[in-house]
Amino acid sequence: MARISAGVATSHVPLLGRIIDINQTDSDEWRPVFSGYDFTRRWIAEQKPDVVILVYNDHATAFDMKIIPTFAIGCGPEFQPADEGFGARPVPTVQGAPDLASHIAQSVIQQDFDLTIVNEMDVDHGLTVPLSLMFGQPQAWPCKVIPLAVNVVLYPGPSGQRCLNLGRAIRQAVESFDADLNVQIWGTGGLSHQLLGERAGLINQQWDLAFMDKLKDDYAQLASIPQSEYIRESGTEGCEMVMWLVMRGALNARVEEIHRHYHVPVSNTALGHLVYENRD
């Protein structure tokens, strides 16, 4: 049967993709940011996941004001990197995993989560930047990817508890898929940042580090935080952190944190990164 072996959390700041694309990750300015992924790049090369379920948010790319799904799963065979206003990133086409994705959709819908099924969409920096951070600049991505888009742009997004429960439902779905697959789940976005208004540039390191501490064992407490508190404490865009709870919910109650990285700032944002391995 398929199994989820590990979870990865990371910010998905668009500027990181740009710095990778212009080969500046080793510069004095950027080395401290990217060196925090050296461990993970070595680790993931050994882990060789067959499929990554990549939880991210679409930033007015595939979904505009016409259609705004709260949760959407990409079931198509491939997804093109989007032109977000300055040309598409020069990264490989993302290969989907239609069989597993469709199985997850069916299973999760039958567990009372009304996922939107998307067969064709372009994917933006929310999805491609994490791939670049973990895999660098390959000719083709070394695994299949199931995009799972969460609305955190139009208020309200789903609650932390709903995200945690969705993760649990995804785990059940994966474990009932009849194929020997090593699956990882990634939660992306955050940490504290606010991209608008006089309060733009807000960073709350204490909040971010407490969130990273609690995610391992005290995630039930994190799941009770309302979106308005994320906004107040970690900025309007800080609420992206609920996507880390989808990842946490899909893992075992017991996990080991094998890597952590935190850096302020990347552009307007506090960058956070964690790697969890499942333990029995």
Next chain:
Amino acid sequence: MSSQQPYQDIPGTTVFDSSQARKGYHLNQFCMSLMKAQNRQAFKADEAGYLAHWPMSDEQRQAVLDRDYTRMIALGGNIYYLVKISATDGLSVAAAVSSMTDMSSEEYLQMMKNGGRPVTGNRYIQEKK
């Protein structure tokens, strides 16, 4: 404060909720059109003419022409849509974002390098007074 809007007392912050989204529908959809290279060219060649094709308010059109991001946010724009305008202008997200603060772009970037804007004193409007 409406129980539906428990974020109304956060200073310097506009939450993109359903009322803002309704107000900004066409402004945001105009921004979406800038995802295509040919539309970016058409917009740059004749900004007012391009904007005239969108059923936006005159106030919204003027805010776009003025690149007044504070005004665009107030009129229902969402930052992820609006940065398609700054991308068309060849500007960084930070440049567009910093224009909404009382700092220059350089001062803003320096603040970020120093650890960002502190949350202390910035949680509640009452604290700011």
